Amino acid sequence: MDEFLQYKKEQFIDKIAENMHAFGISETIGRILGTIYMNREPMTLDELSEATGMSKMRMSQVVREMIELGIADKIRRKGDRKDYIQVENDYYQTFISLFTSNWQREVRKSRAFEQRFSKDIHQTNVDASSQQEKEILAQEMDDWKNYYDWINRLVEFFESEEIFKYVPKKEGENRYGK
Amino acid sequence: MDEFLQYKKEQFIDKIAENMHAFGISETIGRILGTIYMNREPMTLDELSEATGMSKMRMSQVVREMIELGIADKIRRKGDRKDYIQVENDYYQTFISLFTSNWQREVRKSRAFEQRFSKDIHQTNVDASSQQEKEILAQEMDDWKNYYDWINRLVEFFESEEIFKYVPKKEGENRYGK
DNA sequence: AAATTTATAAAATAATTATTTTACACAGTT
DNA sequence: AACTGTGTAAAATAATTATTTTATAAATTT
Numbered sequence: 583m584d585e586f587l588q589y590k591k592e593q594f595i596d597k598i599a600e601n602m603h604a605f606g607i608s609e610t611i612g613r614i615l616g617t618i619y620m621n622r623e624p625m626t627l628d629e630l631s632e633a634t635g636m637s638k639m640r641m642s643q644v645v646r647e648m649i650e651l652g653i654a655d656k657i658r659r660k661g662d663r664k665d666y667i668q669v670e671n672d673y674y675q676t677f678i679s680l681f682t683s684n685w686q687r688e689v690r691k692s693r694a695f696e697q698r699f700s701k702d703i704h705q706t707n708v709d710a711s712s713q714q715e716k717e718i719l720a721q722e723m724d725d726w727k728n729y730y731d732w733i734n735r736l737v738e739f740f741e742s743e744e745i746f747k748y749v750p751k752k753e754g755e756n757r758y759g760k
Numbered sequence: 761m762d763e764f765l766q767y768k769k770e771q772f773i774d775k776i777a778e779n780m781h782a783f784g785i786s787e788t789i790g791r792i793l794g795t796i797y798m799n800r801e802p803m804t805l806d807e808l809s810e811a812t813g814m815s816k817m818r819m820s821q822v823v824r825e826m827i828e829l830g831i832a833d834k835i836r837r838k839g840d841r842k843d844y845i846q847v848e849n850d851y852y853q854t855f856i857s858l859f860t861s862n863w864q865r866e867v868r869k870s871r872a873f874e875q876r877f878s879k880d881i882h883q884t885n886v887d888a889s890s891q892q893e894k895e896i897l898a899q900e901m902d903d904w905k906n907y908y909d910w911i912n913r914l915v916e917f918f919e920s921e922e923i924f925k926y927v928p929k930k931e932g933e934n935r936y937g938k
Numbered sequence: 939a940a941a942t943t944t945a946t947a948a949a950a951t952a953a954t955t956a957t958t959t960t961a962c963a964c965a966g967t968t
Numbered sequence: 969a970a971c972t973g974t975g976t977a978a979a980a981t982a983a984t985t986a987t988t989t990t991a992t993a994a995a996t997t998t
Contacts, residue, residue, distance in 0.1 A: 584890040590881065590897060597873055597904075604866045606784025608956070620900075627975075637958050642976060663966070663974060673907040688782045695775055703768065712762035719768060722798075726775075728930040729851040739927050748926060749917050752906040786986070805945080815988050820946060841944060841996065 591620050605680045607651075610636070610644050615653060615669050615676070624657055624666035652679040674751055682737045689737070692730045699723055769798050783858045785829075788814070788822050793831060793847050793854070802835055802844035830857040852929055856918045863915050870908045877901055 595616035602612030617633050618625050627645065631638040645667050648654035653670040670676050700723055708716050739745055773794035780790030795811050796803050805823070809816040823845050826832035831854050834843040848854045878901055886894050917923055 583893065584886045586884055587886060587890055587893050587897060590877065593877065594897070594900065594904075597870070600869070601866060604784075604862060606782070610956075638974095639959080639976075640957055643957085646976085665975080673903065674910065677907075677911075684782060688779060691778070692775070699768065699771065706764055708762045708765060712765055715762065715765050719765060719772070722772065725851065726772075729855075732852065732927065732929055733855075735927050736923075744926070745914075748922070749910065749913050751910055788986075816944095817946075817989080818987055821987085824946090843945080 595620055602676075602680070605684065607680065608644070608647075610634075610640070611648055611651075614641070614644055614648065614667075618654075618667060618669045619671055624668040626664045626666055628664070630667065651683050674746075678740045678743070678745075682741050685733055685737050689730055689734050692726075696723065696727055696730070773798055780854075780858070783862065785858065786822070786825075788812075788818070789826055789829075792819070792822055792826065792845075796832075796845060796847045797849055802846040804842040804844055806842070808845065829861050852924075856921070856923075860915050860919050863911055867908055867912045867915070870904075874901065874905055874908070 595613060598616035598619065599609045599612030602615065603609045613634060614630060617630060621633075625633070627638050627641045630636075630641045630645075634641070645654060645656070648667075648669070649656070653676050655668045656665040657668050659666060670679060700720070703716065703720050703723065773791060776794035776797065777787045777790030780793065781787045791812055792808060795808060799811075803811070805816050805819045808814075808819045808823075812819070823832060823834070826845075826847070827834070831848040833846045835846050837844060848857060878898070881894065881898050881901065
């Protein structure tokens with residue numbers, strides 16, 4: 583293929599990697615996503631290894647992470663023992679997947695924390711002199727709970743795609759787009 | 761102060777640090793924010809150093825970073841040479857600040873990239889056999905631009921607090937809350 | 939202006955995260 | 969059942985990021 587175009591493609595992949603990195607995600611994930619995206623066809627671990635120059639093992643790790651994040655899938659092809667990796671190819675959808683999987687995990691962790699914390703606070707008695715401190719702390723936890731409840735509703739707002747009602751995509755966003 | 765309450769306070773600070781870490785931000789930033797937040801009074805670098813057990817130098821670095829992110833401010837007190845560090849104490853506002861400063865930086869970087877990329881693509885001629893590839897790449901860049909335009913509008917949607925119209929905070933969210 | 943307290947820069951070290959190497963289990967083929 | 973290609977786990981290494989140490993400049997007080 584034309585050398586110039588090949589070079590530009592690689593630049594584009596780098597940019598995708600950089601964008602994903604802004605989600606606090608390893609750049610390699612972005613590079614894999616970009617590579618498959620630009621390939622416009624699912625790829626095997628071997629092909630990815632070849633394309634990125636990284637070990638096959640690393641590809642395996644990264645792909646697994648991507649599947650967890652909801653931005654990749656393995657597909658099998660009849661008569662072929664290899665897994666083919668397919669990626670989410672709508673930018674907006676990728677944004678939403680990363681946003682939600684990130685915050686959903688936090689919400690889950692916070693729930694456990696909130697319960698333990700509140701229980702401890704309410705069950706433990708303190709000196710009269712510390713009573714006010716204790717109440718402030720309990721109030722603090724209430725504020726925290728409300729904040730996390732908001733995050734949870736925010737995640738749903740994105741996941742349900744309601745966000746697009748108020749911050750619409752432009753027309754013609756993606757040739758693969760639904 | 762009551763030992764139990766002190767312990768619980770520290771747990772709370774850890775949780776704030778963990779939450780901030782979900783933004784891809786160093787945990788120390790969260791720990792400083794939490795420490796000052798729980799102190800309910802601005803603090804000096806020395807006090808922070810004492811409270812966290814980290815060097816004063818590190819506190820200086822982290823505070824500067826926080827100011828960049830828009831979640832802290834230095835204030836001077838008359839007759840006192842020390843800077844006092846004040847933090848954003850509304851969780852929602854902190855969320856918005858981190859979200860926007862993160863993505864605004866990306867939008868800025870992307871703009872430069874887009875321009876250079878499009879210019880290169882349009883100015884460079886390729887073989888007839890690669891013509892289609894070239895057009896696909898140009899189209900790809902258009903999609904990317906639209907995506908980043910969306911991110912930009914999304915940032916504004918948060919920054920203007922319009923988001924709260926559709927995903928409202930609960931009542932009584934924060935004693936310092938506006 | 940010398941002495942002291944503050945903040946920060948530059949270089950060195952420690953801790954964490956990303957990546958590769960080595961090893962092994964599993965499934966399909968001969 | 970031995971053989972080959974496939975994916976992944978565990979341990980080892982490399983790269984990156986966080987933190988401290990050492991050094992210095994600016995502001996304030998004496």
